Structures are given as C-alpha cells and as structure tokens.
Amino acid sequence: MSLLESRANRLAGWFLAPTAAVLLLVVAYPFLYNVGMSFTNWNMFHFRDPQFNGLTNYARLFGESDFWRIFGKTFLWTGVNLVFHVTLGVGAALLLNRKLPGRAVYRALLILPWAMPQYISALTWRGMFNLEYGAVNLWLGKLGLGAVPWLGQEWTAFAAAVITNIWLGFPFIMVVALGGLQSIPEELYEAARIDGAGPWRRFTNVTLPMLRPVLAPAVVLGTIWTFNNLNVMWLVTKQGEPADTSHILVTYVYKAAFTYYRYGYAAAFSVVIFLTLLGIVSIYQRAATLEEAR
Amino acid sequence: MMRRAWTQVWVHLLVWLLVLFAAYPVLRIVTISLRPGDQLYSTELSVIPAGATLDAYRQILFEKPFGLWIRNSLIVSLSTAVIGVALASLAGYAFSRFRFRARGAALQGILVTQMFPATMLLLPLYMIMRKLHLVDTLTGVVIAYAATALPFCIWTMKGYYDTIPQDLEEAALIDGCSPFQAFVRVTLPLSAPALVITGLFSFMTGWSEFIVARVLLPDSRLHTLPLGLESLASTYQTEWANYAAGSLLVCVPVVVLFLVLSRFLVSGLTLGGVKG
Numbered sequence: 357m358s359l360l361e362s363r364a365n366r367l368a369g370w371f372l373a374p375t376a377a378v379l380l381l382v383v384a385y386p387f388l389y390n391v392g393m394s395f396t397n398w399n400m401f402h403f404r405d406p407q408f409n410g411l412t413n414y415a416r417l418f419g420e421s422d423f424w425r426i427f428g429k430t431f432l433w434t435g436v437n438l439v440f441h442v443t444l445g446v447g448a449a450l451l452l453n454r455k456l457p458g459r460a461v462y463r464a465l466l467i468l469p470w471a472m473p474q475y476i477s478a479l480t481w482r483g484m485f486n487l488e489y490g491a492v493n494l495w496l497g498k499l500g501l502g503a504v505p506w507l508g509q510e511w512t513a514f515a516a517a518v519i520t521n522i523w524l525g526f527p528f529i530m531v532v533a534l535g536g537l538q539s540i541p542e543e544l545y546e547a548a549r550i551d552g553a554g555p556w557r558r559f560t561n562v563t564l565p566m567l568r569p570v571l572a573p574a575v576v577l578g579t580i581w582t583f584n585n586l587n588v589m590w591l592v593t594k595q596g597e598p599a600d601t602s603h604i605l606v607t608y609v610y611k612a613a614f615t616y617y618r619y620g621y622a623a624a625f626s627v628v629i630f631l632t633l634l635g636i637v638s639i640y641q642r643a644a645t646l647e648e649a650r
Numbered sequence: 651m652m653r654r655a656w657t658q659v660w661v662h663l664l665v666w667l668l669v670l671f672a673a674y675p676v677l678r679i680v681t682i683s684l685r686p687g688d689q690l691y692s693t694e695l696s697v698i699p700a701g702a703t704l705d706a707y708r709q710i711l712f713e714k715p716f717g718l719w720i721r722n723s724l725i726v727s728l729s730t731a732v733i734g735v736a737l738a739s740l741a742g743y744a745f746s747r748f749r750f751r752a753r754g755a756a757l758q759g760i761l762v763t764q765m766f767p768a769t770m771l772l773l774p775l776y777m778i779m780r781k782l783h784l785v786d787t788l789t790g791v792v793i794a795y796a797a798t799a800l801p802f803c804i805w806t807m808k809g810y811y812d813t814i815p816q817d818l819e820e821a822a823l824i825d826g827c828s829p830f831q832a833f834v835r836v837t838l839p840l841s842a843p844a845l846v847i848t849g850l851f852s853f854m855t856g857w858s859e860f861i862v863a864r865v866l867l868p869d870s871r872l873h874t875l876p877l878g879l880e881s882l883a884s885t886y887q888t889e890w891a892n893y894a895a896g897s898l899l900v901c902v903p904v905v906v907l908f909l910v911l912s913r914f915l916v917s918g919l920t921l922g923g924v925k926g
Contacts, residue, residue, distance in 0.1 A: 367829055371744035372756070375737045375800060382797035383763045386774035390766075444668070451665050464909045465669045468676055471908035473858030473876065476897045480675050483682075483890075491678055494695050523671065534916045573805065580764045586861075606767045613770065626770040633765040 394624035400617035413624035422608075427632075430604040433518065434583045440522040441578055445529025446567070452530075453537045463534075470527035478591035481520040482507070485592070507593060510601040517592045517602065521585065529574055536570030537563070576640055583633055586610055605629050676901075683707070683894035706895035710882075714892075716899070718871070719878035726788050726874055727856035730795040734803050734852025735845055737796065742807025743833055747816070757808075760801045768798070772865050779866060786869045794862050799852040806851070806919060810844035811837065843918030850911055857904055875900050 394413055398406035417423060452463050469477065484491045485506035493503040506516045540563065548558045586606045593602035596611060603611070606629065613622035677697060684702040685692065692699065710716050744750070745757055775794060776785065784790030814837060822832040838845070860876035867873060873881070879896045908915075 368744040368748035368750040371740040371748075375741040375804065378737065378793060378797045378800065379760075379763060381778065382775060382794050383766075383771065385778060386771035387766050389774035389777075390770050447664075448668050451661055451668070454661060456661065456665070460912075462665050462669055464912055466672050467908055467912055467915070468672050468905065471854075471905045472676070472901050473854075473897075473904070475858070475860060475876065476679075476879075476901065477675065479893075480679055480897070484675060484678060489693060491674075491695065494693055498695070523675070527672070531915050532919055535919055538916065573809075576761070577764070577802070577805075580761075584765070584767055586767070586769055606769070609767055610769050613773075619773065623770060626767045630766045634762065637761070637765070 390623045391627055393620055394627050396620045398620035398623070403617075403619075406620065409620070413621045414628075416621065417624055417628065422603075426603050426605055426608050429514070430583060433514075433521075433589070433604050434579060436518055437521050437525060437582045438575065438578055440518075441525045441529045441582075442571070442575065444522065444526040446533045446571075448526065448530040449533035449537055450563075452534060466530060467527045469523050470531075474524060474587045475591060477524055478520060478588050481516070481523070482592045482594070485516045508598055510598065513593050513598065513602045517589045520592050521582065521588045524588065525578065525582065529571070529578065532570060532574040533567060536567045539570075540566045572640075572644060576637060579636060579640070580633060583636075584629070605632075679894045679897055683891055683898055685891050706891040707899070710892055710896050710899065714878070714882070715873075716878070716896075719873055719875045722788065722872055723857060723875040726792055726795065727853045729788070729792045730799065730856035731849045731853040733792065733796040734799045734855075735849045738800055738803035738807045738848050738852075739838065739841070739845060741800075741804045743811055743837065745804065745808045746811035747819075760804055763797075763801050769861060772862065775862075776865050785866055786872060788867075788872060790866050791859075791863055791874075792856070794866065795856045795859060796852065798859070798862075799855040803848040803851060806847055807841070807844055810841050810918060814840050843914040845918075846911055846914040847918040850907060850915075853907070854904055857900075 393406065395408055395410060396402075396406040397409045397412070448466055452459055452466070456462070483489075485493075487493060487503060487505050487508065490506070492506065496503060504512055506512045544562050544566070545558055548562050553561060583604075584606050585604075589602060589604050590596075590607045590610065595615070596602045596607060600611075605625070609622045609625045609629065612618045612625065681697055681699055683706050684704070685699045686701045686703045686705065694700065745753065779785050779790045779794075782790075784793070818836050818840075819829075819832040822836045823829065827835065856874075858876060860874075860880060863874050863877050864880070867877065870881075879893065879900060882893050882896055
C-alpha cells in the first residue's frame with residue numbers, strides 16, 4: 357500500500373458521504389419503495405390502503421399478450437439505435453480527425469443534436485414526420501416519391517422514433533471516439549505502415565483495438581440510456597400511437613402508471629426492466645473480462 | 651496525387667451529409683418560428699418563409715413570463731452544476747485513488763442507479779420531498795437533478811483522474827501537504843477539462859428536464875423554461891410559431907455553452923471503466 361493510500365484511506369468516506377446521501381434519498385429509497393409496492397394492489401382505488409397481493413402483478417404482466425412483443429421490440433430498439441450510434445459516431449470521428457479545412461465548424465454543427473433539450477428535438481422530429489406538412493414527406497415529394505404515413509403505422513412509427521433517437525445519440529459516441537482517436541500515438545500508425553499495412557488494415561489492427569476500451573463504457577451507458585429512453589418514443593409517437601402499438605418497455609410502464617394509475621402493476625414492470633438491464637450489462641462486463649483475459 | 655484529391659472530395663461529401671442530418675431539424679425550427687400567424691400549416695420548404703416575421707419572439711419575450719422562467723431555470727441549472735461538480739469531483743477522486751472496502755460494489759452501484767426507469771421513482775420521490783417540505787421549492791428539484799446527473803459525472807471524473815499520475819500527489823504529501831490539500835492543489839487544477847464537462851452535463855440536466863419539474867413544482871411562479879414551453883404548447887390554440895421561437899430561445903444558451911466548451915468535451919470525456 358502506497359503512502360497516499362495508507363494515509364488517506366479514511367478520507368474516502370468523507371469524499372463519498374455527500375454523494376451517498378443524495379443518491380440514497382433520490383434513488384435508493386424510491387427504488388426500494390417501488391420494489392415493495394410491486395407486491396401490492398396499489399392503484400387508483402387503493403391509493404391510500406394498498407394491500408399485499410404477492411406475485412399477482414408479476415403473474416399478470418408475464419401473462420399479458422403484449423408483453424413479449426414489447427419486450428422484443430425494446431431489444432430491437434436498443435440494438436438498432438446502438439449500431440447506428442456507434443457506426444455514425446465513430447465514422448464522424450474518423451472524418452473529423454483528418455486534416456480538414458473548417459473542422460472546428462463541422463464539429464460544432466455535429467454536436468448540435470446533443471446540445472438540444474431532448475423533448476424539443478423529439479417534438480420537432482414529430483412535426484417533421486407529419487403526413488401533410490412534415491419536412492420529411494415534403495422532401496420525399498420533391499424527389500418524386502409518395503408520402504409515407506410515418507406516424508400512422510406501427511413499423512413506420514418505430515422507424516421514425518429510431519431515426520430521431522439515432523440523431524440524438526450519435527454525437528455522444530462521436531465525441532468519445534474523437535477523444536480516443538487523439539490519444540492513439542502516431543508511431544503505431546507509422547509502425548503499421550512500415551509493416552506494409554494499407555488503410556483498412558491500419559483501421560482494423562490499430563484504430564479499432566485502441567478505440568475499444570474508450571468506447572466500451574460509452575456503449576454500456578448508451579445501452580442503458582437507450583433502453584430506458586422515455587422521451588423519444590413517447591413524444592414522437594404521441595403516447596404510443598397508432599393504437600398503443602408504439603411502445604417500448606418504459607413507455608408502456610409510464611402509461612400504466614400515469615394514464616391508468618396502475619401503480620403496483622407498473623412497479624412490478626419496472627422491476628422486470630431493471631433486472632433485464634442488469635442482466636444485459638453483466639453479460640457485457642463478463643464479455644469484456646474474458647476479452648481482457650485473452 | 652489524383653487519388654488523394656478524390657479522397658478529399660469523398661470526405662467532404664460525407665461530412666456535409668452528416669452535417670445536413672444533424673443541423674436540418676434545427677433549421678426547421680428556425681423556419682417555423684419565423685412564420686406569420688396565418689401560415690402555420692404550410693407546405694413550403696424554403697428556409698426563410700414568405701412574410702417572415704419576428705412576431706413570435708416578441709410575443710414570447712414580452713407577453714409571456716419568459717423572464718421568470720429564465721430566472722428559475724438559471725437558478726436551478728447553476729445550482730445543479732455547482733453541486734454536481736462538487737460532489738462528483740470528490741466521489742470520483744475516492745474511486746480513482748482510494749482502495750477502500752466495497753469499492754468495486756459501490757462503483758457498480760452507481761451504474762446500477764441508471765437502470766431503474768426514472769419515471770417510476772417519481773411518486774415515492776414526491777412523497778419524500780413533501781415530508782421534507784421541499785415540494786414547490788427550487789431546492790427540491792436541484793437535489794433531484796444532482797442525483798440524476800451524478801452517476802455520469804462521477805464516471806467522467808474518475809476516468810479523468812485515472813489518467814493523472816499519482817506521483818504528483820505523492821510528492822505533495824512528502825512536501826507536507828495533507829491528502830486533502832494534495833487533492834485540491836495538485837489534482838483538481840489538472841482536471842479542468844473533466845470538471846468543465848461535469849459542470850456542463852449537470853447544467854444541461856437542470857436546463858432541459860421537465861417530467862420531475864412538473865411533479866415537484868406545481869406552483870407556476872416556480873416554473874422553469876421547459877415547463878413554460880410546455881404551457882405554450884398545450885394552450886388551446888397550439889401556437890406553433892411561439893413554441894418554435896421559445897424552443898430556440900431555450901436552446902441558444904446551451905448550444906452556445908456546448909460550442910464554447912467543445913474543445914474540452916473531446917479532451918475531458920474519458921469515461922472510466924467500471925473496473926480498474
């Protein structure tokens with residue numbers, strides 16, 4: 357144990373105490389409260405006197421005809437978004453990392469979607485997907501293509517939400533990747549060049565392996581944020597339209613809790629979401645550990 | 651040489667495509683905000699609409715309590731930023747430098763706080779805040795926002811501290827500094843880029859959030875910008891031009907902050923791994 361560690365170990369508690377207090381108050385207590393409530397019939401009729409009803413909420417939720425469809429859709433939503441976030445983000449970072457006149461301006465413009473408050477972006481995109489007046493269909497018309505009823509059908513509405521969220525999310529990955537690219541020493545590329553590696557080989561053998569450790573935490577965070585992103589799906593499809601087909605798990609929970617006041621049921625649903633995410637992230641981390649061990 | 655020129659052309663083409671994708675929706679809001687009241691539904695695509703007017707901006711700035719919303723939002727966002735930076739810089743340091751018991755578990759725990767759907771925490775949060783007499787106070791939302799922003803901020807700070815060699819602090823200790831002095835005088839100044847990001851991120855959390863605010867701030871005198879905007883959007887006759895103008899006014903400060911600080915964004919955003 358180094359000098360610093362031995363002398364300062366006691367300090368750790370003081371450094372962490374304020375954070376712990378805030379997180380306990382705002383996250384841990386409400387979380388435990390919800391877990392408790394997921395075993396009750398807490399709803400509009402039993403708001404003041406919820407009664408214990410065991411696993412009823414859980415049984416009901418898994419018996420729901422829509423459950424597995426929404427579950428699957430949430431995975432698809434997360435997967436598609438992340439693939440595009442990473443490819444567009446890393447792609448943009450590679451482009452911006454070159455000697456390019458006006459690079460600072462381009463970088464600033466590409467960060468715009470991240471800087472905008474999410475609900476404003478979501479509502480703007482919703483407007484752009486409007487059938488008659490939306491910019492997307494107007495441009496399609498100019499190109500001689502027919503108008504698409506984006507928000508009127510299940511899968512086009514899904515696509516609309518995905519496009520919105522890709523737009524929102526790629527700048528974050530881009531910024532992380534740019535930082536990563538700038539920390540790769542030029543000598544590695546030199547060495548690869550001397551070994552006769554072409555641009556593609558240099559990308560796969562130098563750039564990618566060096567970027568991976570930088571991107572991994574960003575991808576974990578991105579997965580959690582996307583999986584639990586209420587704003588985009590909820591606002592773009594206007595609370596699940598058409599006919600409640602446009603839901604991912606969190607929007608479904610939100611509707612159950614705040615439109616139908618089925619709190620106990622929604623609480624059980626949130627616990628399932630939480631456990632699912634916990635599962636995904638631990639699989640990620642196990643994969644990362646195996647990767648390092650190799 | 652020919653080949654290099656072609657590469658340049660391709661690179662520019664791709665960058666322009668991406669920029670178009672990123673900036674077009676923003677441009678669209680500008681256009682809508684300039685439309686005169688009788689043309690809100692229009693199939694025009696030109697950037698400056700026919701009969702463009704700044705009337706919507708005038709209405710928002712002078713006929714709505716915009717100043718009040720800005721004041722509330724500034725108080726909330728700046729306080730969130732200060733608390734976020736203070737707590738995250740401390741906690742991140744503990745995670746980066748001290749090998750205490752349950753350190754790994756605590757780091758995981760911070761990640762785990764992000765996994766529960768935040769909206770379901772609202773109701774119990776409201777109940778605690780009411781017990782603490784923090785409903786309808788800006789303090790209440792600031793605490794809630796700080797908790798929202800902290801996990802990401804701690805990760806950022808820890809990741810950045812990890813890249814600073816410990817030798818510097820050890821030297822300070824040998825020179826007679828206390829560990830806390832070593833942290834404040836040596837490590838903190840070196841961490842400026844990460845501190846900037848942490849502040850920016852916390853500020854943004856306060857500036858753009860409205861679900862928590864709607865629950866914790868029923869009193870319209872305490873409404874923040876997003877709540878004010880929402881009231882614009884939900885008035886009987888949806889005032890699209892006003893809403894667009896309001897949105898732009900809300901975006902301008904954060905966008906400017908982002909652009910001014912984008913230099914730090916790239917250098918300061920080293921998310922620490924969960925392990926290590």
